[in-house]
Amino acid sequence: MPIRYDDHLARFEAACTVEDALPLAEWLEATAAARIDLSACTELHTALLQLLMAARPTVVAGPEDAFLAGWVGPALGGAVPLSSR
Amino acid sequence: MSELFDQFVVEAQELLETAGAALLALERDPADRASVDELFRAFHTLKGSSALFDMAPFTRLVHAGEDTLSLLRDGRRGMTPELADRLFRALDQCARWVAALEETGALPADAAAAETLVRGLSGGSADGDAAAGAGQPDGQSDAFPWVATLTGDERGAVGEGALTVIDYTPDPECFFTGDDPLALFRRVPDLRLMRIEPTEPLPPLAQMDPYRCILRFRALSGAGVEAVTPAFRSVPDQVRIGSVTLAPVVPSPVAAPPDSLAAAMLEEQARILDLPGGTAERQSRRAAVARTVTAILTALGRPAERAAVETACADGGTLRRFLADGPADKPTDAEPRPAAPAPSPAPRRALRVEPERMDALMALVGELSVMKGQLGPLVRRAGDGELARDMKAFSARLDSLVGDLRHAALRLRLLPLARVFDPLPRLVRDTARRLDKTVELVLEGAETEADKDILDVLGEPLLHLVRNALDHGIEAPERRTASGKPPGGTLRVRGFQDKGGVVVEVSDDGAGIDPAAMRRVAVAKGLLAPDAAAALGDDDAVRLVFAPGFSTAGSVSDLSGRGVGMDAVRAAVERAGGRVEIASTPGSGTRVRLALPLTLSITRVVVVEAAGSLYGIPVTLVGGVQRVPRADIHGVKRAESIVLRDRVVPLVRLRRLLGQPDDERVQGERQRAADCVVLAELSDGPVAVAVDDVGERADVVLRPMTGVLRGLRGYAGTAVLGDGRLILVLDLRELL
Numbered sequence: 001m002p003i004r005y006d007d008h009l010a011r012f013e014a015a016c017t018v019e020d021a022l023p024l025a026e027w028l029e030a031t032a033a034a035r036i037d038l039s040a041c042t043e044l045h046t047a048l049l050q051l052l053m054a055a056r057p058t059v060v061a062g063p064e065d066a067f068l069a070g071w072v073g074p075a076l077g078g079a080v081p082l083s084s085r
Numbered sequence: 086m087s088e089l090f091d092q093f094v095v096e097a098q099e100l101l102e103t104a105g106a107a108l109l110a111l112e113r114d115p116a117d118r119a120s121v122d123e124l125f126r127a128f129h130t131l132k133g134s135s136a137l138f139d140m141a142p143f144t145r146l147v148h149a150g151e152d153t154l155s156l157l158r159d160g161r162r163g164m165t166p167e168l169a170d171r172l173f174r175a176l177d178q179c180a181r182w183v184a185a186l187e188e189t190g191a192l193p194a195d196a197a198a199a200e201t202l203v204r205g206l207s208g209g210s211a212d213g214d215a216a217a218g219a220g221q222p223d224g225q226s227d228a229f230p231w232v233a234t235l236t237g238d239e240r241g242a243v244g245e246g247a248l249t250v251i252d253y254t255p256d257p258e259c260f261f262t263g264d265d266p267l268a269l270f271r272r273v274p275d276l277r278l279m280r281i282e283p284t285e286p287l288p289p290l291a292q293m294d295p296y297r298c299i300l301r302f303r304a305l306s307g308a309g310v311e312a313v314t315p316a317f318r319s320v321p322d323q324v325r326i327g328s329v330t331l332a333p334v335v336p337s338p339v340a341a342p343p344d345s346l347a348a349a350m351l352e353e354q355a356r357i358l359d360l361p362g363g364t365a366e367r368q369s370r371r372a373a374v375a376r377t378v379t380a381i382l383t384a385l386g387r388p389a390e391r392a393a394v395e396t397a398c399a400d401g402g403t404l405r406r407f408l409a410d411g412p413a414d415k416p417t418d419a420e421p422r423p424a425a426p427a428p429s430p431a432p433r434r435a436l437r438v439e440p441e442r443m444d445a446l447m448a449l450v451g452e453l454s455v456m457k458g459q460l461g462p463l464v465r466r467a468g469d470g471e472l473a474r475d476m477k478a479f480s481a482r483l484d485s486l487v488g489d490l491r492h493a494a495l496r497l498r499l500l501p502l503a504r505v506f507d508p509l510p511r512l513v514r515d516t517a518r519r520l521d522k523t524v525e526l527v528l529e530g531a532e533t534e535a536d537k538d539i540l541d542v543l544g545e546p547l548l549h550l551v552r553n554a555l556d557h558g559i560e561a562p563e564r565r566t567a568s569g570k571p572p573g574g575t576l577r578v579r580g581f582q583d584k585g586g587v588v589v590e591v592s593d594d595g596a597g598i599d600p601a602a603m604r605r606v607a608v609a610k611g612l613l614a615p616d617a618a619a620a621l622g623d624d625d626a627v628r629l630v631f632a633p634g635f636s637t638a639g640s641v642s643d644l645s646g647r648g649v650g651m652d653a654v655r656a657a658v659e660r661a662g663g664r665v666e667i668a669s670t671p672g673s674g675t676r677v678r679l680a681l682p683l684t685l686s687i688t689r690v691v692v693v694e695a696a697g698s699l700y701g702i703p704v705t706l707v708g709g710v711q712r713v714p715r716a717d718i719h720g721v722k723r724a725e726s727i728v729l730r731d732r733v734v735p736l737v738r739l740r741r742l743l744g745q746p747d748d749e750r751v752q753g754e755r756q757r758a759a760d761c762v763v764l765a766e767l768s769d770g771p772v773a774v775a776v777d778d779v780g781e782r783a784d785v786v787l788r789p790m791t792g793v794l795r796g797l798r799g800y801a802g803t804a805v806l807g808d809g810r811l812i813l814v815l816d817l818r819e820l821l
Contacts, residue, residue: 018260021295029290046267047260050300054287067271075281 012041115164272316275307359401451786499534523573530580536684558595592676600626692780696745
């Protein structure tokens, strides 16, 4: 299971695919003050990204994957500072 | 919403359809004057009628289209596939807008995306054919207006010099085809900047469709265009790639720096031009606006010719384009035009009725048929008297009237297959172009009529089959030539009526399906044991494409077979009580045939009897009814089979399926010599169903199970026969 849901925290692990979109949408909708942990996420499908952009959960840990950290982190509210280039 | 507005929506849909067809014709034959004229008229009428409502982006887009077409009409611009792509995109955008207008009464807030389309159209027209003819997306910075709006930080991160710009607006439905737009950017070398933005304001989460892509990607890369392009090879129609050179400041021809006071003032001038008012009023406004614009431009240090400014002040859209692109080639309004508003084609004499009312009428007609059926037994009970004779005559007349009424009501719901055929030419064009194949589409029988519900069922599977045939059926030109075929493939879609139903056939002259390969894949996927696969006849092996779980992976396309989602096609057709058949000859092509009942509201069933109760089996599934001598039934333990038409067919007993005891009488003294067997053609193959007796065929109004019975599997619903008796209509697929 690429996304593990613990109460108010969703942990994204490894490659998270479009199949996670519906469960994620339902979880985001049902969870007040949702928090997400992207640190172990290596791939994030666009469908998941746009759900996160719409729901704006608190990002407790940004992605460690360089591509996601550089481009997706900022789109999710800049919890991860843009590494200066 | 006002009637005028409703009228506009309906008319716009028709015009867009006309324009789409004309554009296809024009692309095939660029010299086709009639199509250019028709296309021009459609855009022109759309421009005129949309201007009546508050939808400036729409008007602007069709206006740009009209301008381009007038160049085309005057021979000042040639038709190219790239130009056709742009016009198609503009039509698509309009169609999406009209759909949104119909639903919500307002345009969605994606005007920015449209602005790119407008530029795509008018940008090309300003410098003639150069850009379009080269087959390259416009590489100028004004084709990517957002580049000029980078923030200071972004400019710092991006650096200066020659950069490659990527504008990628994924198809909203792209998730279904397995695209992951974000992932494509991992393959972009030297990515310097990426903006991920929603194409429309993000809706509240509850209203969001998680499977619809609403993001847009804009990026800059330090690598060259040719190094970036391969990353987007799979989505050429959704991405624009070009090069820009970023100097410390990016001046565009006349434009003021965005967000400046001057820009706001200029925008206000354009808005003033679009304000409603009388002719004289507008005239004087125009003069004032022209003076103001000239003054602002002079103040900005970019004086423009007075005459050019005055021409540009014809309306808001022209002024905005003038400010963005510099003076246009020609004054758009000097163009001789048909007297405005253009005479719209005579409105079709059509009456639009809400579907709910039709359904209510159909339900009533159904009830009436049933009531009429109950009159027969009553009349018989009345005996032989004079009264009875009169009643009989009356009943006969009522019979024929009810029959006519039902026929007439059914016809109301009939629509030509053209409705589902219409999107095909465009789909084939786009897909073939993407795959670099030449395909001729032959449509036959578009006038064949079928119930609206059936057409709704048919639409998706048909698109799927056509896409499949193009993708996996028809080979690339080199391969075709190598096997001695003409380089262009032919795809034939044929509709006709048959046996009380409607049939649509999709056939191609492509590679066909190799039964041996199908067996191998079935074994490899663990769907069949090796010996079972080997025992499978060629026809049955080809039919494996419909097996669930067979075709979801890419392996089938590697075999140049077909298969993506074929089980979905089958499921959709069977849900509507229809049937899918496939026949394929390796090397010479594949034919898929969808057979559907004429209507969903009335189902024709064969009435059968088992253990004293009546059941119905939909006629579309019944391949035949016959008596089979007991001696011909081969039994291995409780599994029985018979040989029918040289095929071994498994035999099941309806009594056992329904959990009823075997017929004691039959087993006992009055041993019957033969069994009554209904041959059911299911898509995994035929099944013989033994029943106690077979009765009439009857048209019934099928009522789905409701309440606690809804969970009951194996039944499609209940129905009342003409004589008032209740039957259960079986769903054999579930039951078996």
